Amino acid sequence: MEHEVSAIYNWLYPWFDHTFGTGFITDQAVMAWFLVLLSLVIFPVFSRRFSLYEPGAAQQMLEFGVGSINTMCDAFIGEHARKYAKVLGPMAFFIVTANLLAFFPGFQPPTADLNTTAALGLTAFLIYNFVGIRAQGFTYVKQFTGDIPAMMPLMLPIEILSHLSRPTSLAIRLFGNIFAEHTIAGVFFILIPIGLPVVFGPLGVFVSFMQTFVFIMLSMIYIAGALEHGH
């Protein structure tokens, strides 16, 4: 089954293949760059019209998003939570917009490719490990050994394996949901072109928001778990 590509990549791929070699720049990379350009355009243009007493619709939507991320950070991480919200907020915006690109004709969701979701999972993994090391120093590694030092040869591989399974599960969960939903909607559209594919619209939007919510909440739980041992 051939993989469908976005309109921009379909227009530009001869130039990409000629300049950089065949297959060096993929469709999901182009879509991710488009998303970065979109946010570079959206946020400065909209933030010029922000007002304190007469908020418009876009300002209220963005305030709702920022407020919900701040609330979740306070609930899970506790004190000094807002500085982690500054990292997780843009990641949440990236994930939710990347998932919702599936529903615009001529675009493909960059998260329908395992490379993008693996990068996001690896970023979350590095974030919580660096936060733990910065907060506690070298004693962060002691949580892998457990309470009794004699049990270390047993606890250490199990703990390392469970920590390595976190970015893997984050990446595969997001990739599986978005890729499977997109592919199944496409297959149903081939088989029954009228009527039934309408069902996949709201379902896909719901799945996009839920997957973002779960990704960010799991990242917050991992950060909280990295911070709690010690103080």
Added chain:
Amino acid sequence: MNKRHVLLAATLVLLLTPNLAYAQDANVFTGYQAIAIAAGFGMAIAAAVCGYAQSKAIAAALEGIARNPSAAGAIRGAMIFGLVLIESLAIYALLVAILLIFMFAGNLDLIAAAV
């Protein structure tokens, strides 16, 4: 000879039935039956168990909301989080089924030829 023996015997008969290989070329892929059965049963079992587990989670959350309606927001948030985590296991099985079908047997021309 009770029910357990009958069940065990039936399972063994089904699993040990040999896959009859007819006289064919050496490089032709003949595993379409096995892939269809594996993908179908794998996803079906994952969906069934996921449905049972999610029903237990929703039932517990509803009971909690019924007992303490003022905590409905927190309970609902925890319920959605738990549901998505359970569903992700079924999605892993779906990924394996899709991988099997589209890497070995995904040929939409077959559908067009059959119609």
